[in-house]
Each structure stands twice: as C-alpha cells, then as structure tokens.
Amino acid sequence: MTTRVLVGQFLLEANTFASGQTGLSDFEKTGLWIGKDLKRSKLPEEDELSAAWDFFETAEWEVVPSIRAWMGAGPPISETAFKTIVEEILDRIEESISCIFLSLHGASAAKNEYDPEGHLLKKVRQKLGSEKPIAVSLDCHAGITPLMINNADIITGYRTVPHIDLSRTGKQAAELLYQTMNKVIEPVMYASYKPMIGPAHRQDNNYEPFGSLMNMCEIAEKKENVLSAAFFPSHPWRDVPELSWSSVVVADKNINLAKKEAENITDCLWKSRKAFTEITDLEPMSETLAAALSAPLPAVIADAGDSPSGGSLGDSTELLRSALKCTNRHIWMTILDVEAAQTASDTKVNEEIKISLGTGEKNSFNEKTEIIAKVLSHPEGTLEYEASLAKGKRGHLGKCALLGIENLRIIVHDQPVMLIDAAPYKAAGLIPDDAEVIQAKSHTTFRSGFQKISKSFFVSNTPGPTPIDLTNLDYVNRPHPLHPFEIIND
16 A cells, blocks of 8 residues: 655744734745645745655655645744645644644744644644654754653754754654664654753854754664754753753664663753853854954854844844944945835835834834835845755845935845845845945844855843843743753752
8 A cells, every 4th residue: 555644834933022923924935845745846846845855756755735834034934924825734634644743943833832843743643643753854043842752753854054964854853763664673762851051152063062963863773773862952042831842862662772772862051061051252233243344245244133034023223323423334234114015115215204113112123213215226125045944935025115314224024034145135235345334133043144145253241031141031931940041950
C-alpha cells in the first residue's frame, strides 16, 4: 500500500509584548494555502516543508497537504485563526493517513493558550492514534514544552543563526520519519531544560559560546544511535509559564543515550549562561548612529528594540529622532504608522506635508515625532525577502509613501514587514548603494540579509517590544527562578 503522509506548516514567532493580534488576514499576506490549494510549486525553495515534500515524493509517498500558514513573527495569534489552523489539519487526518510531518515554529502564543504548538500536537496525536509516527521540524528559537515532546516522535531544529539550514532541518525530519515507517529505527526523544532566557543579539553561530553549543549538536549526531540533536535558545519575548532554554535529542531505542546527550548540551549552556546576557558593549541610538556614520559606508544599524522578525510592529521612531539632527546625511529608515501612511498616500508626489510619525508618549520608543517632509513617491509595496530566514517569501508594505527630509529617506507604511534585508527599500524604489546608513530591525538575521551591501554592522540598544535588556519588560507568567532575573547558584 502507498504510504500517505499528511503535511502542514504553521509558523508564527509570537511576541506577547506587542500590541494587537495576528489574524488569518495577516497569514494571507505572506501565504495562506489550504488543502489542495497548498502545492509544492508555491513554496519557497529554502523551506522546511519544501525539503520534506521533495523527500517524500522521491520516496514515492503520497503527500496529503493540509495547511500552510507562515507569518514569520507578530503579536499572538487570534483565537479564531488558531482554531482554523488546528481544524484544517485535524479534518484531513483520515484512517488512510500513515504518518504526519509538520513544520512548526515552536514559539507561538494565542489568546488563552500559552502553548499553541503543543496543543496542536496533542489534538493531532489524539486523532491519529498512538501507533502512527509524527515528525516535527522547529525553528531553533522554539520553546520546547512537555506537550510537544509527549505528542511527537521526532523533533529536529535549525542549527544556524542566522537561519540558513531550513532545508536541512526539514529533510532530516522527513528522513527519520521515513526510517521509522520502514522499521529501520525506533526513535525515542528526551528534552533537557535550563531555567534561563537571553536576548537574541548574542545568538549567532559566528560568536562564542553560541557557535560551540550548536556544534555540539553536530558532534552528538555523529555518535552511534543518535538520530538528531538540537539546541533551542527560546524566543525570549513571550511571557509564558514554560519559558526556558533547552535541548532535544532523538536516539534509536536508547532513551538513556538521548538523555545523556541532551543534558551534555544544556550543562555546557548553563556554565556559560552569563555570556548571553552581557550588554555593556551596546549603545543607545544617538551614539550608534554617530559610530555608523564614521564607519566604512554604507553602514547598517539594527534597531534591536523594534524587530518585526521578533514580533514587534516596526513603529519605532528612535532612529528618526536621532537622524533629524543630521538631515544632510543619506540615512534610510522605515516606520509603521497607519494614520500617517494614509495621509502621505493621499498627498500628491512632490508636495510637502507636516506630519507626525509614531503614536507613543514622550520618551517611549515610538514617541510621536512631528516632521515636515516631501512626498517622493507612492510605492506599490510588494516585496520578496532575500535573507536566509525568509528567502523567497513575500510581504507587503500596505499603504505606503516614501518621504524625504533633505537626504533622509523614510518609508511610512501601514502593514508590518520584516526589516532583515533591503527588500522593503527596493520595494520603495531605493538603491542600497546610494545610502550612507540603512536601518535594519533585527538582532542577528540582518547580517546575512545585508551582507552583500555592507560589512559595517551595528546593533543599537533601543527600547521597544524586542529589547536586548529583558529586565525592561514586565513578565507576569514566566517561571521563577529564571536567569537573568534571579540569581541561580550552580
């Protein structure tokens, strides 16, 4: 009989400190395909689901599509949207389904549900039964929970930041699922946890000790009967009860081996935990901008506190307020402001307007800032990302306008987009080589996204929903104790 594998994808990195909710309409802007409308030809090449799908077809399995809901990052998912995603997957689990592969993020959040992926997997397991295997690929920033571990047979995760191994991760999960179905292996899985979180700016394979921790997964997988190993430095901007960093190891039959290797990774993590929370080398925006303007140009400044790829909206005015003091320099930025985007879109090209950008109170990261600018263009706004994390995936600026204040260039828009590469600027008709300073809104991924444009990278220690200093956020539901909030002795 033909093996029928149900496949699906649900990726949302949720930020519980960001305002609003992520609805189905938000997924539609970046690609929401359901049932037969989900086709391999529509998927980006560098993608977990694409790689798994290709493997299954090569193995001559029948691929049964359920849903693809990819959003990247944003506020928590709405109750209605999450219910729809769960139902679209469950409705396609029939008796003839042999096994399941799901590409998930692992750090989502929903209204009244702290662990959407775990909840989804529990429902899937109940419908599928205990005898048929479930394989899951995750972003390495997943927050691993007991529900995930108890309701999946195989979990794999990215081993690179910036993320450049999406295909590897999806293919690995697919291969292990194939070997399980063919009785070549009997996977068992163990998760090891440590009570800590840390900001994202030190999570980069090119830096230590992060690179070594990821490399430990590679080393573990070379050992006999170790099938996969993954380190999960969880997305920190989620106020949830099971927030922690972890590792997950899948072994063939031997749970003690899985436990040993998983704990080996987290033991090394714990010894170096302080290295992930040191932030004394980062400066506020005004000082960062001065340093960038003195560096080899063009330079890229990452506004860390307002990272849409971490779930913020992209509405910070931190760089704008600093750049207004040097309007003779070619500095580019983007600001999400629904009302301002509407006003600027309704203003004729080449006309000057007096407009406020930002909606926050004085001294807030998105402080309302009044400017006089010329409307240079009304871009169409469609963009395709170039950075590894989202290469080939699309976004849209929504209503937008390109504003100019002498040499400053400001894209004001009403839809969130990731600022991990130059795609939003290109969508506005700008040429990256013309800039002196380009704004990014990211902690690490921007380095791969802008590497063809610049080698001068700066991370600014700014406030907002994705700050480097996590103690600036009001966590209510997090566990106690948790490093770096409480001192935890070895």
